[in-house]
Amino acid sequence: MTQTTSPPTASRAWLVDLLLLGALWGASFLFMRIGAAEFGALPTAAVRVGIAMLCLLPLMFLRGQWPAFKQHWKPALGIGVLNSGLPFAFFAFGLLTLNSGLAAVINATVPMFGALVAWGWFKDRPDGSRILGLVIGFAGVAMLAGRTAGFHSGADEGAARWAIAACLAACICYAFSANLTRKYLSGVPVMATAAGSQVGATLALALPAAWLWPAQMPSVKAWLALVAVGTACTGLAYVLFFRLIERAGPARALTVTFLVPVFALFYGAVFLGERITQWMLVCALVIVCGVALSTGLVKLGRRRVAAG
Template identity: 45%
Template sequence: MKPRDTIELLLLAAIWGASFLFLRMGAAEFGPFALAGLRVLGASLFLLPLLWRRGEWAALRQHWRAIAVVGIVNSAIPFLCFSYAALAITGGLSSIFNATTPLWGVVFAWWWLRDRPDVNKLAGLAIGFAGVLWLAWDKASFKPDASGASSGLAVLACLVATMMYGLAASMTKRWLTGVPAMALATGSQLSAAVVLMPLMLWHWPATMPGARSWGAVAALALVCTGVAYVLFFRLIANIGAGNALSVTFLIPGFAIAWGGLFLGETVNATMIGACVVVLVGTSLVTGVWKPTPWWGANRKPS
């Protein structure tokens, strides 16, 4: 990668890591539905002029049905789930579960696209999900707290969100290969906004949220969704999808740092250990780490 690409990759990781901070800052006053709805609505308004400027409106109209479905699966449901999770668990913890997205991507590609994983990917799935079970077991409490949420349900919400991300990756590969990135990004946010707006209005908070929460929503919509999409797709174009996905490994570190710096969130030994296990599994699944199989380590070429 060129130095500029490395800087943009780190910037994207910092932005997406900060999204968990802003979710925590806005969830209590807005609630999950209003927070997720405002996020996709704001991102849509940010991306629409860029789509028009790039001349990709025709691509959105041509593929709008598939893009709409992907938008619901890849944005509406996950954003709602992570907004709920922010009521009960730390941003750092949510970001670790978010790092399991490539694991679910391999599972759905295997099941739906018949893309059978190799030995390294199968080992990665086993290791990664072992880390998830370890972390989830540590937080397996379904007793509601003052916000009405529980850490157990928050963990389930995070896992549902990452499952949806994995499913959306297979949907995109199956239905939308070759569609311009900006059309896909903008259309997915628009469809998510259409779905979430009625729920947002129905669950609008009785007390108007304060300036801090509104600032968090603006940052989520404009920076963590709008700007982040532009950065992500530019990285895919410049360094390839595989290298761009390495941002997955950087997000938890930034999320934990932002949460500790601005909200005083703490990290325990279980979180650190499980995070390492999850990232080892993810590195095998994504091909970042390609160990030599033990049965072929000493094999001589014929």
């Protein structure tokens, strides 16, 4: 009797997307910190999604996915606000106070919030191991908030707590949007979903960004940073992200947040001279352990009592 198995390259193709996506999104914290310092939070997010939209819309038409977008434009635009517009603005605000590596460590809580959303929405009740993971993950975030390691010099405790709260709000947005994508956009072509989401985010942020546009024209360095984050870290990255959801499911797609802090800490240390403290690494380890348990990637074994 012959047994057929899927080719290893096909079954694991999503791992390449996962690694590349982690590298791109890790760099996004570096570029957003540079841009937000001169543009401000909302204009940074608006320019980012606007550039991504301009990159993705022509590709959507060239690939003949306009009819798919027309059919699903409402959920695509709405999810774009939740998956791009709001979280990008929240993280840009947080990066005015936090170092890029610390913001990326907080970003690692996304799968943990995703587990909570799945619990409350899809009635995916977690077992004891996953509940313990949620407790551990939130404890790690509280540990981060309790010290000023990873904050900009001169940042006071009040500003730091608001910055951490903004980053956590972004993580909650990501968790909801991944599950909404699973429910309303499953099977929709990747380019239609990616481009549509950036259109929705751009429309939502355009007027607030225009109102808060900086009085002084930002430098060429800041513009280049936002061009990079808009094209590579958003346009290309969201094609990979939605393709990853299709290939591997939302739970596996959200595990990219394990990789993002690794790349972000490296980029921040090399290009911005950010200091990586032992406390940040300890908190990151606690958060990652919590996320691994809360998403079911790691399960605590049960002891078996041998019958005597």
